[in-house]
Amino acid sequence: MSNWAPTGWDWQPPGRVIAGPGCLARLGELAPERDILLVTSAGWAKRGVVQRIAAALDGARIALYDRVTPNPDIDDLDAALPVLRQSPPALILALGGGSVIDTAKALALALPAAGWNFASHFRAGVALPEAGALPILAVPTTAGTGAEVTPFATVWDKTHRKKHSLHSPALIPRGVLLDGELTLGLPHATTLHAGLDALSHALEAVWNRNANSLSDGFALQALRLIFAHLPAVLEKPDSLPDRAAMLEASLLAGCAITQTRTALVHSMSYPLTAHLGVPHGLACGAFLAGVLAYNRAADDGRIAAAAKALGHADAAGLAVALEDLLARIGLPQELAAHGVTRAAAESLAGEMITPARAGNNLRAAGPADVLDILRGTLI
Ligand SMILES: [Fe+2]
Structure with missing residues (x-):
């Protein structure tokens, strides 16, 4: 309900x-x-x-x-x-x-x-x-x-x-x-980092205080495409149907955030990029699972509805699917290769709340919450 x-x-x-x-x-x-x-x-x-x-x-x-x-x-x-x-x-x-x-x-x-x-x-x-x-x-x-x-x-x-x-x-x-x-020749890392950015936009539009029917529709279709085609395009980089689907997903997720702006994941990502040089999409990817878990505790039904629209029984099913996806596309290894450790992230926790972004998040978050989320992330 x-x-x-x-x-x-x-x-x-x-x-x-x-x-x-x-x-x-x-x-x-x-x-x-x-x-x-x-x-x-x-x-x-x-x-x-x-x-x-x-x-x-x-x-x-x-x-x-x-x-x-x-x-x-x-x-x-x-x-x-x-x-x-x-x-x-x-x-x-x-x-x-x-x-x-x-x-x-x-x-x-x-x-x-x-x-x-x-x-x-x-x-x-x-x-x-x-x-x-x-x-x-x-x-x-x-x-x-x-x-x-x-x-x-x-x-x-x-x-x-x-x-x-x-x-x-x-x-x-x-x-x-x-x-x-035009995207057929993209290197693996660029494909992965950009795909994580699109995934972050779609999820951040779902768990967002500014969500509306348009943003939700755009975000859900982007998520369907990304879950189906991001692993495939990384495994088969010459696959034109997968490349085309990801390009559509990126645009749809972009339409979603024109309505909502981004939220806590983006807020937490910026210090990783500014201080450690972590590519934007990868920096966002680091916090997706943790922020989903955090927001589920305050779900007013929209995350459960998104989970159902994606074919899962409930929000817990979406969490399992997200962690499976992130593992399959090699997120932990990619974060490690860029020097993103839990300790490094925790040392930047004080800079991870940008009100203009974090304030859009479904569940209010402060510095102590950020530390809790970091303990629950993949890194
Ligand atoms: Fe982004």
Whole structure:
């Protein structure tokens, strides 16, 4: 018996989303503009995909910005602005993983605002630009962040070791292409870490105070796909159906967190990334089982309902299935390989409560609860 009653929503979806292997060839349908800035990482230019994009865009002028690095830095972005503003594009096309899409979003916001830069915004409090952002098309090449549908972009002030979030409806891409063929060559570790991020988004949307019917529907379908296809794609990395399913799951989980934001797992993950350099999705994966156990004690029916929707008798069945999944995909070994020990995590426990994230969690959590959860996790 569930005591949870969803209460409505406010959702701004991307303009158009096309999913299916090979759909990159349909890029022209989403991009009538003739001046396009392609934001990507250097590897994609080498692999010939940029040429395929040029063919799909049929004569459009394409400028290339391929200096994206993992966790985009605000000083790097500011250094690029004057050059890119000399020939402003009409559209920004992002081809890559979360860092590429976040960089594209940041540039879309900054380029039309002459004289504005990230350093003065984040270090001196200058307001976000009032001028409209450029439209964005997103072609994700990893299956995890969901950045292609969210209004958020994460950027870093590496000088001051700070993580910042840009948040604006203008950052929601106008169009998205999910082409599983682009993820076929992803390395095992990237596939695993991104998949854990998508899994974390879906679960965090379920055990979230902001959950509603939309987020719950998106999250449950993402979970069905992830439980079925994440182990398979790790075992058979050349399997296009599994790759395509994970890309869809990532987008659906991203839609879920546009409604709910993330919760306690993400809050606890950030110190592992900031201090130990643990990749984001892996850092989240470390706490999934522990936070599920913690939240089950305060379940108002929504976790049990999710468990049933996934074919389990009750929330305990979901917990068993989650621990099986995490063991099967090698989470404990991957955490150990990144130096994540229980002692290391406990030493960072004091930084694991970020109110903007942890405050969304179904069950309130403070520093003592975090220590309890750490004792119950896989690590
Ligand atoms: Fe995440």
